[in-house]
Amino acid sequence: MTHPSIHARNQPNKIAYQMAASGKAITYRELDELSNQGAHLFRSLGLKAGDHIALLMENRLAFMEICWAAQRSGLYYTAISRYLTEEEIAYIIKDCGAKVFITTPQCADKVKGLIKGEPLFYMMDEPALGFRSYDKEAAAQPTTPVADEVAGYDMLYSSGTTGRPKGIKREFEGNRIDVPSPFLRILTADMCGMNADSIYLSPAPLYHAAPLRFNMMATVLGGTSVIMEHFDAEEFLKQVEKHKVTQSQLVPTMFVRMLKLPDEVRARYNVSSLKGAIHAAAPCPVDVKAKMIEWWGPILIEYYAGSEGNGVTVSTSQQWLTHRGTVGRAVVGKVKILDENDEEAPTGQIGQVYFADAPAFTYHNDPEKTKKAYNAKGWSTLGDVGYLDEEGFLYLTDRKSYMIISGGVNIYPQETEDVLIKHPAVSDVAVFGVPNEEMGEEVKAVVQPHDIARAGKELEAELIAFCRQHLSPIKCPKSIDFEQELPRTPTGKLVKRHLRDRYWPKAPARA
Structure with missing residues (x-):
């Protein structure tokens, strides 16, 4: 394993990153120089190792340049x-x-x-009023490394049950810039076969953990990464053929959209160069995965992990075909299934999924949430529920706190409920995921109105519009149903499953 700066010396003219639609590209030499200039700019502004920057931008080359500038100057970068x-x-x-x-x-x-x-507000390209010019200020800096290079890390945000997003912070270790994540090495190099000859196609938004980290690993390994401005099913296939793509990282929604293409469109493109298609972020329906393996061959690799990086399970296509529905066996940490008494559950029994002997993590500015993620033995959990079979393969049966996963994006109902309950017409509310053929799940709200006579399409539209004033549209309900009263226990706890189960087909019995 190595670092893009080393590849810049050995293969300066090789393309590191290229945008799929525009064709704009940067070589390893250019990436090295631009990231050095960014690192010098951060130092000139007084930022030292352990400090933070944040970025908000569409998929573009500058996204990766800035992340590498932060990585080599010891900064935490929050996309x-x-x-x-x-x-x-x-x-x-x-x-x-x-x-x-x-x-x-x-x-x-x-x-x-x-x-x-x-903070100091910067803008790429032509800065609007009130923003400083990142391009001009960085261009004035040296293209050589800063004197005190040290490895920085991403600090990405994942919402919690409290409704507020929480930063997942890795402890600052003071490592050299060329010390890679062992967790990512397993997924990219060991499991997916990525190396210096790889052409990696990135179809997802870069601000998500997996796309950002995979794009960085592609250049750690010395390969070339082609970044799609946004995902389009046919365009993905076209890019695979055009660039002879060898690996990609996807979410099940993308599989669904590609499978929905007409047969003649799917047959039009040669995808035989693909050697590894890694997927995660959401459960993949068994029939969808079976069809993808039939189409692309046994090159799908599934993993289960969180942005927390506290453990990983992996399943190859061959393993999945003999253990349908599994998310694999542990490759980082050891999977433990615990019952309600925090004791290890026997094989085949459903319980909460923990990782033992795994990397530690903290939730930034939230010691209480961090504490709740660990048990007395120091094992950590993402809050998911599942079971192990006799061969140690993990199967997930539920997800943390009824978290909704729509198109590979995690949505936490509490945040949406906290907004809707503020509306004067709402007496009580429950938000959860319901089936959506393309996205996996969509957001549904069930509302107990103060006046049941108001229940109907007009109030539904009013509440959805109200929610969109305060939250991203992806977190807002696509539809709202109304009830006279929501199911709560005598102590006031909402029994959400009684509502949610009405919208979900009964799960088949487990063998």
């Missing part, structure tokens, strides 16, 4: 979703303690109301 509201973005900027914030003209409207005081 923010373009689909959040100004209020949500402001919270993350403040919570992570960003001293520098960088955006683009395309995303400027999301943050123009935030430009006051700290």
Whole structure:
């Protein structure tokens, strides 16, 4: 394993990153020089190892340049979703303690109301009023490394049951810049076969953990990464054929969209160069995965992990075909299934999934949430529920706190419920995921109105519009049903499963 700066010396003219639609590209030499200039700029602004920056931008080359500048200057870099509201973005900027914030003209409207005081607000290309020019200030810096290079890390945000996003922070270790994540090495090099000859195709938004980390590993390994501006099913197939793509990282929604293409469209493109298609982020329906393996061959590799990086299970296509529905066996940490008494459950019994002997993590500024993720033995959990078979393969049967996964994006119902309950017409509310053929799940709300006579399409539209004023549209319900009263226990706890189960087909009995 190595670092792009080393490849810049050995293969300076090789393309490191290329945009799929525009064709714009940067070589390893250019990536090295641009990331050095960014590192010098951060130092000139007073940022030292362990400090934070944040960025909000569409998929573009500068996204990766800035992340590498932060990585080689020991900074934590927080990539923010373009689909959040100004209020949500402001919270993350403040919570992570960003001293520098960088955006683009395309995303400027999301943050123009935030430009006051700290942090320093920068913009790529032509800066709008109130923003400093990242391009001009970075271009004035040296292209050689900063004197005190040290490895920085991403600090990405994942919502919690409290409704507020929480930063997942890796402890600052003071490593050399060429010390890679063992967790990522297993997924990319060992399991997916990525190496210096790889052409990696990245179809997802870069602000998500897996796409960002895979794109960085592609250049750690010395390969070339082709980044799609946005995902399109046919365009993905076209890019695979055009660039002779060898590996890609996808979510099940992308599989669904490609399988829905007409047969003649799917047959039009040669995807035989693909050697590894890794997927995670959401459960993949068994029939969808079977059809993808039939189409692409046994090259699908599934993993189960969180942004927390506290453990990983992996399943190859061959393993999955003989253990249908599994998310694999542990390759980082050891899977433990615990019952309600925090005791290890026997094989085949459903319980909460923990990882033992695994990397530690903390939730930034939330010691209580961090504490709840660990048990007395020091094992950690993402809150998922499942069971192990006799061969140690893990099967997930439920997800943390009824978290909704729509198109590979995690959505936490509490945040949406907290907004809807503020509406004067709402007496009680429950939010959960319901089946959606393309996205896996979509957001559904069930509302107990103060006046049941108001229940209907007009109030439904009013509540959805109200929610969209405060939250990203992806977190807002696509539809709302109304009930006279929501099911609660005598102690006031909402029994959400009684509502949710009405919308889900009964799961088949487990063998």
